[in-house]
Amino acid sequence: MAIRDLEYSPTVLAYFDQPHRAGTLKVPKTQMVEGRSGTTREGFVVQFQLQVAGQAITDGRYRVYGCPHGIAAAAWVVDQLIGGATRNVGQIRPQQIAEALDLPVEKMYVALIVEDALKQCAAQVEEE
């Protein structure tokens, strides 16, 4: 048996049912940054693609293997970043994700893995 319905916040539930922007970007690799973290053993793998135009994130996609919290975390992060500045990418903190999605403590590792994948994206932004 697993986690009960009631333990998911409305935001998590909504993202789980409508994980819009899941998938991959259909633009050349040169116009995007990518990050990926997690393992199936940890029960969570996430991959981000963010389309960069100058200092702005113009689009983004994710793929995710994980629990509903994990799916929501990936989707939420992409929603936050699109339309914003590239410098935001490295600035999303696990605590923010946890608060936005009402993560239970035992799910904090999801936010940490997301942060890790975002850091990879941020590093690529800097390189460019």
Added chain:
Amino acid sequence: MAIRDLEYSPTVLAYFDQPHRAGTLKVPKTQMVEGRSGTTREGFVVQFQLQVAGQAITDGRYRVYGCPHGIAAAAWVVDQLIGGATRNVGQIRPQQIAEALDLPVEKMYVALIVEDALKQCAAQVEEE
């Protein structure tokens, strides 16, 4: 809690409800024999008075303190003896009582105490 209804045979039930001939004889002591046995500690005390005329038992009474089996045993014995010969008094065996009343084994002591009281009566018959 105690013995259940079902454990009493119809004969026991009948004597319990209609213990006829309970009481004492209203004749001079010289015309009767008496016997008594048992203690309250044993849960059973029985007393017989049998009216003797020649070789015959012409009437009888009993008094009894005890369980329904005991009441029935006392009443049944007197019923058996009245109208019969005095020599019967010493011949009623515990096993007969037990069979007539369907006594459970743990109630055999009742029949033994009855036999004891009857033996006292029989001894007096012989003396006379």
Added chain:
Amino acid sequence: MTKRVYMDYAATTPVDPCVIEEMNRYLGPSDLFANPASSHWAGAEAKKAVEGARERIAHKLGAHPTEIVWTSGATESNNLALKGVAAYYQTKGRHIVTARTEHKAVLDSAQALQSEGFEVTFLTPDESGVVHPDQIKSVLRNDTILVSLMHVNNEIGVIQDIHAVADICRARGVLFHVDGAQSVGKLPIDLSRLPVDLLSFCAHKIYGPKGVGGLFVRRHPKVNLSPLQHGGGHEYGFRSGTVPSHLVTGFAHAVELAVDHMGVESTRIGTLKKRLYDGLRDTPRILLNGAVGTTVPNILNVSFAGVEGESLLHGLRNLAVSSGSACASASREPSYVLRALGRDDALAQASIRFSLGRFSTESEVDFASALVAEQVARLRDLAPECLISDI
């Protein structure tokens, strides 16, 4: 048809119709029948009901919901309290104190512990059944880990001063377990003020179903127990096994009804008991077991001198009462409770426990006292005259 009257409410009670209604909701066909341990919506709803029941009972007893552990009855609660505490605290000490008039569930558990090397002091109450707090105080030792005392005795209805005993135990750092099977729902109990550590109780004495009970296990200060029943760690690890949702919800409903109507009901029943006792007193040579004023309103226990117990009970066969003979066996063992109070065997056996309840009426009480008068007189008439003063 023969008139028959049930006057054995201390043995068990019929289930209140409202309670039955609540129970049946958890049997199906709606999804509420689900296993409360299941993670799906149906399990979640069943769990909500089970946890709701825990809250409802806790609320009525002044406890916290997490302090209520479901069991299969007061027998299991008593076993869990005694053996669970003994196993958990055995390195602290191996001495236990209880009384000779406790229910068999406590006495037999205590004896089982004795055979495992625990030492048990069995106190003898005074002739009215009261165990004096001073008696407890005087036998506590440094290695005493538990005192177990019943709130209300099931045979004679005597009420113990559990508050005084609780204070003594708390002061000495000894755990205190109360067998409340005959008091919960009948006497006011506020566990937020009463410093007992463990309280056993069950549903079927208060118009709830048989097969379910509770054990209050205090959290502050924290009491620990080793479980008796393993298998998945339900009930905070204290008691494994699928929680019977229909039973615990019915139990909660029964506790609510009993506590909410306690004042009115105990006054009404107390008046009936007085009427019964007044009626019985027309019969000479009766002895009251448990002093007036120290017993609960629903239990009246009387000994009848000069009458043999089994015949008395058979004479009263259309009145469902309990006698002073022990157990459902053919043995003539007299009640160990009445023996502990000093009654001899014959008197103990010629004792009747009348216990009244929610559906008892004046006419039932009058039927009882008339029947008793008739049968006692009849049986005494049968007895050899010499016995009349004898016993």
Added chain:
Amino acid sequence: MTKRVYMDYAATTPVDPCVIEEMNRYLGPSDLFANPASSHWAGAEAKKAVEGARERIAHKLGAHPTEIVWTSGATESNNLALKGVAAYYQTKGRHIVTARTEHKAVLDSAQALQSEGFEVTFLTPDESGVVHPDQIKSVLRNDTILVSLMHVNNEIGVIQDIHAVADICRARGVLFHVDGAQSVGKLPIDLSRLPVDLLSFCAHKIYGPKGVGGLFVRRHPKVNLSPLQHGGGHEYGFRSGTVPSHLVTGFAHAVELAVDHMGVESTRIGTLKKRLYDGLRDTPRILLNGAVGTTVPNILNVSFAGVEGESLLHGLRNLAVSSGSACASASREPSYVLRALGRDDALAQASIRFSLGRFSTESEVDFASALVAEQVARLRDLAPECLISDI
């Protein structure tokens, strides 16, 4: 309203309406509610019902009524069997054999015994969940007192060859306990021919009430047990406590219904299970847990590669099923049963137990397979591509 389907009959079942009717007769207002241990007419009637229930169950299982001991459920039965035998026979030996895929009630009891100094051998079944009788034979020792094996596994439905194991144990003079919680009423069991010594079972898996179970304890050759619960010596001294007449009569009714309709019902349910499995096989990369032909008709357990377990279960939230995650906790512990069969953690967690029952329909089965297909596809689509071959 959202369509929801219950497919968790192996966790618990709704109570059959006929069973509810029988149960309610023992709750009141008629005198049948009385305590079966009471000596008056009302108690005698309740006792008759309780003993009648014992006979009814014994009859359906090929046992003698005195071989059936009432308990509060299969958890208690398992505890009583293991701990009761261990305590009683400990001077004969202190070695016990069981399997790693047993129910927690057996495993945790065995562990509790380990901590008391008993030695327990936990056998690992093969990858389809079968414990081979030879495995048992090879670990028996001179000091082995008990073998405990479940008849049908609750997670994957695999059936053990208990007859072969029973013969081995009998030949070696070792007691054999079977946890039959998932088999009684579902598979034919004739204890007059099957030489098991102890059999645990309960009502709520077969449309009877929660809170009641039974333990078969063989009389010839005689098996002994030390009781776990003391207090008056009910149930031949094996288990004290007021017998819940409504629960045991309902239990008897449930056993009768289950055994009498076993043939028809298992065929019908087996057909439904095949339909479900056929439907699920449209989804690629699924793995069956428990080999075809070795499992009961009502349980189907499947692992879904490439899908995370918690999301799968949430995706199936309108289908009441059990997942391969353990316990009702937020922990991500994968099922120890599936782990013992060699599934890795991720696969164990992405496993679903579908269990069908008396009220399952074709349309429910079709709903389930369509929902599973949709959700598995959707979740796999979400996953990073590299994972597709990964898991």
